Amino acid sequence: MDKLLQTFATVLKVGAASLNDDSSPENTPSWDSMNAVRLVTAIEETFGIELTTTEILRMRTIGMARDVLRRKGIQV
Amino acid sequence: MLFNSTVFLFLFLPVTYLVFWALPNKNQRYLWLTVTSYVFYGYWNWWYCYLMAFATVVSYLTGLGFLRWQNSPRARRLLLIVPIAIELGLLGYFKYTDFSIQMLNGLLSWQGLATLPLPQILLPIGISFYIFHTITYIVDCYLEVIKPTRNFLEFSCYVSLFSQLVAGPIVRFRELEKDLERIDLTSRRDFLDRGWSFFTIGLIQKVVIADSIAAVIDPAFQNVWSLSTASAWLCMLGYTYQIYFDFAGYSNMAVGLGLLFGLHIPQNFNSPYRAVNPADFWRRWHMTLSRCFRDYVYLPMIGRRPAERRIYLVTLVTMTLCGLWHGANYTFVLWGAYHGLLLVIYTRYAAFWDGWAPWLQRAVTFFLVLFGLVLFRAPDYATAKAIFARLLLPYDGAPLIGAGVLVVFLILAGAIAHFGPNTFEMPHQWRPLATASLCLLFVLSLFLIYGAKSSPFLYFQF
Numbered sequence: 001m002d003k004l005l006q007t008f009a010t011v012l013k014v015g016a017a018s019l020n021d022d023s024s025p026e027n028t029p030s031w032d033s034m035n036a037v038r039l040v041t042a043i044e045e046t047f048g049i050e051l052t053t054t055e056i057l058r059m060r061t062i063g064m065a066r067d068v069l070r071r072k073g074i075q076v
Numbered sequence: 077m078l079f080n081s082t083v084f085l086f087l088f089l090p091v092t093y094l095v096f097w098a099l100p101n102k103n104q105r106y107l108w109l110t111v112t113s114y115v116f117y118g119y120w121n122w123w124y125c126y127l128m129a130f131a132t133v134v135s136y137l138t139g140l141g142f143l144r145w146q147n148s149p150r151a152r153r154l155l156l157i158v159p160i161a162i163e164l165g166l167l168g169y170f171k172y173t174d175f176s177i178q179m180l181n182g183l184l185s186w187q188g189l190a191t192l193p194l195p196q197i198l199l200p201i202g203i204s205f206y207i208f209h210t211i212t213y214i215v216d217c218y219l220e221v222i223k224p225t226r227n228f229l230e231f232s233c234y235v236s237l238f239s240q241l242v243a244g245p246i247v248r249f250r251e252l253e254k255d256l257e258r259i260d261l262t263s264r265r266d267f268l269d270r271g272w273s274f275f276t277i278g279l280i281q282k283v284v285i286a287d288s289i290a291a292v293i294d295p296a297f298q299n300v301w302s303l304s305t306a307s308a309w310l311c312m313l314g315y316t317y318q319i320y321f322d323f324a325g326y327s328n329m330a331v332g333l334g335l336l337f338g339l340h341i342p343q344n345f346n347s348p349y350r351a352v353n354p355a356d357f358w359r360r361w362h363m364t365l366s367r368c369f370r371d372y373v374y375l376p377m378i379g380r381r382p383a384e385r386r387i388y389l390v391t392l393v394t395m396t397l398c399g400l401w402h403g404a405n406y407t408f409v410l411w412g413a414y415h416g417l418l419l420v421i422y423t424r425y426a427a428f429w430d431g432w433a434p435w436l437q438r439a440v441t442f443f444l445v446l447f448g449l450v451l452f453r454a455p456d457y458a459t460a461k462a463i464f465a466r467l468l469l470p471y472d473g474a475p476l477i478g479a480g481v482l483v484v485f486l487i488l489a490g491a492i493a494h495f496g497p498n499t500f501e502m503p504h505q506w507r508p509l510a511t512a513s514l515c516l517l518f519v520l521s522l523f524l525i526y527g528a529k530s531s532p533f534l535y536f537q538f
Contacts, residue, residue, distance in 0.1 A: 037382060053379070056375065
């Protein structure tokens with residue numbers, strides 16, 4: 001199972017199968033402002049990293065979050 | 077120029093549409109849409125066009141700057157801060173100067189000092205919307221969420237696009253970029269049915285429902301002190317549905333117009349009066365604005381791992397700014413703060429709230445929204461106070477003229493808003509009965525437009 005997708009699925013309380021790299025707040029109802037904050041914490045804890053404000057703001061889709069993590073040298 | 081005017085429906089739209097589809101290549105289509113959009117905007121006041129052109133050039137050059145200085149963090153920060161300061165300066169000057177001086181005058185007169193004269197600056201229509209378009213473009217370029225475009229025609233087409241120019245939806249460049257890139261590859265017939273259907277439904281929502289309700293309640297709101305409790309409730313229920321059908325109608329027309337030119341404008345309303353709590357309401361009401369405030373105001377302020385108190389504070393500040401964005405009046409600021417408070421209360425007590433029956437959650441949310449709209453509708457605090465008093469305490473008053481008609485429209489509007497599918501949930505397929513009904517209502521709308529002076533959309537004032 002894709003670790004990043006699983007993190008998003010757990011926070012957003014949806015099945016991982018319903019998410020993909022194009023998933024965003026626009027097409028995922030539970031991805032609201034509160035869950036956006038929870039996602040940052042969950043990603044930092046899961047991958048053992050610290051995200052900067054710019055990196056947090058870049059994560060508009062799961063694909064963009066993946067890109068942010070890859071730039072930090074994490075294989076996802 | 078209004079969408080619900082004869083000049084738009086019978087001259088501007090047919091000419092723009094026919095010439096657009098006759099043009100063979102991308103740049104010609106960008107140029108044509110830009111020129112016609114400037115004509116559309118300049119129809120109010122040509123002077124407004126210079127302002128929009130200036131904001132467009134500033135943000136376009138900023139995009140080029142991001143391409144030029146990709147590896148210089150210092151230059152990138154300057155490219156973020158300076159153009160945004162210029163754009164916000166424009167918005168601040170035209171929208172908030174009078175308001176700021178009024179606030180200052182309040183303090184001065186309280187101290188017994190002489191007050192300052194108001195410059196009474198003319199507010200260019202739609203400035204809040206296109207400044208948001210350009211600011212979101214600059215921020216997204218900085219964040220590398222989008223790659224800046226080198227094509228000035230494409231960019232000016234995006235900023236000035238008449239379908240979304242004066243009252244949104246707020247469309248971010250990323251959301252329209254793909255459609256703009258293939259603007260010459262789309263077939264005219266691909267979205268014709270859907271586009272026409274969206275536009276017609278929007279027109280009907282505005283002209284038949286919102287304007288009919290407004291015809292009864294607007295005169296009553298002229299003197300709220302003469303309203304009885306029953307009339308005050310009828311008027312506020314009327315306004316709650318009027319603002320929805322007015323703005324959702326406009327948004328549907330914008331979506332339909334976009335489709336007629338092969339462009340997908342995002343959904344702006346998702347049956348907001350079916351919301352089960354305040355957070356759900358803001359996911360459904362003016363969705364494109366909510367997302368902007370989330371991505372460009374709330375998240376940058378919230379920081380990493382915020383404490384609960386910080387979340388509440390940032391929510392309150394964000395929603396207060398959202399209120400201020402709506403209008404330079406403290407009633408809008410109070411309206412925003414009120415919604416911020418509702419969001420905080422809901423977040424704090426979500427477990428308790430979510431335990432209620434769904435119908436109760438919907439009803440409570442709807443009436444909380446209705447109460448908030450008192451602040452939105454009232455021009456000042458004294459009027460808002462008078463309306464609140466009449467909603468909550470028994471008052472006698474003159475009978476409401478047109479109450480019978482209003483009740484009929486309230487039942488119709490309520491049935492559609494609470495139980496009917498929204499425009500994005502409809503099939504928009506060729507079916508004889510549905511198409512005939514739409515045609516009939518479209519003709520009725522035209523008669524109403526012809527018979528009365530076209531009324532502006534409520535959100536034009538922002």
